[in-house]
Amino acid sequence: MNTSQIYWARIISNLLSPPIVWGVMVFPIAFHYATSRSQALIWAFTYGITVCLLPILYIAWRVHQGHISDLHMKDREERIGPFVVSMVCAILAWSILRLMGAPPILPLVAGVTLVQLMVMTLITLVWQISMHTMSIAVAVVATGYVFGPASALVVSPLVPLVGAARLKLHRHTPAQVVAGTIVGAVIPLLMIALLMSPV
Numbered sequence: 001m002n003t004s005q006i007y008w009a010r011i012i013s014n015l016l017s018p019p020i021v022w023g024v025m026v027f028p029i030a031f032h033y034a035t036s037r038s039q040a041l042i043w044a045f046t047y048g049i050t051v052c053l054l055p056i057l058y059i060a061w062r063v064h065q066g067h068i069s070d071l072h073m074k075d076r077e078e079r080i081g082p083f084v085v086s087m088v089c090a091i092l093a094w095s096i097l098r099l100m101g102a103p104p105i106l107p108l109v110a111g112v113t114l115v116q117l118m119v120m121t122l123i124t125l126v127w128q129i130s131m132h133t134m135s136i137a138v139a140v141v142a143t144g145y146v147f148g149p150a151s152a153l154v155v156s157p158l159v160p161l162v163g164a165a166r167l168k169l170h171r172h173t174p175a176q177v178v179a180g181t182i183v184g185a186v187i188p189l190l191m192i193a194l195l196m197s198p199v
Helices: 003-015 018-033 037-065 076-100 105-124 131-147 149-155 158-168 174-195
Strands: none
Touching (some): 003 158, 018 037, 018 105, 018 131, 105 174, 131 149, 158 174
8 A cells, every 4th residue: 555645544534533523613613603702612612622532531541551452443342432431421511511501503513422422332333334434424514504505515525535534544444434424414414403493
């Protein structure tokens, strides 16, 4: 395999990993609905710290202990514990954001995270799908819901880009990449349809 292609794929996988995608995604959403910069930052950092940072610290600790091979958790069995921790953190984020009086879209983002982690955990018991394509698909759907279809179209090329990177690194099969994309797109669309009124 060409070294430059491996390097490119690793950069994409690291920059567009699920915690980074989710952590970055929440900032424009928070600023879109907040009445002040400080309010937006409080909401965004609440989600980012609980849903993204705390699970990453747990995974890094487990990697340091030698129980997990790397931050991307390439082996299916390594993912169960971090998924459970991430689900607890998503529940915490949902609760805190509601107590803060954040607009419904922000607890919904935490709720989508929770439901997707639950689905991923169930799937992981028997198979493995791409969390990278799942998270970037969520970002595209969220962009479309909050900022409109044109904005979603602008960021949509990130989906095949991330999928190609995961395939290049041989971390997933094409079926696992596609399955991650479908899970990432369908769950937020269903939850928006069921729980949210049009913006």
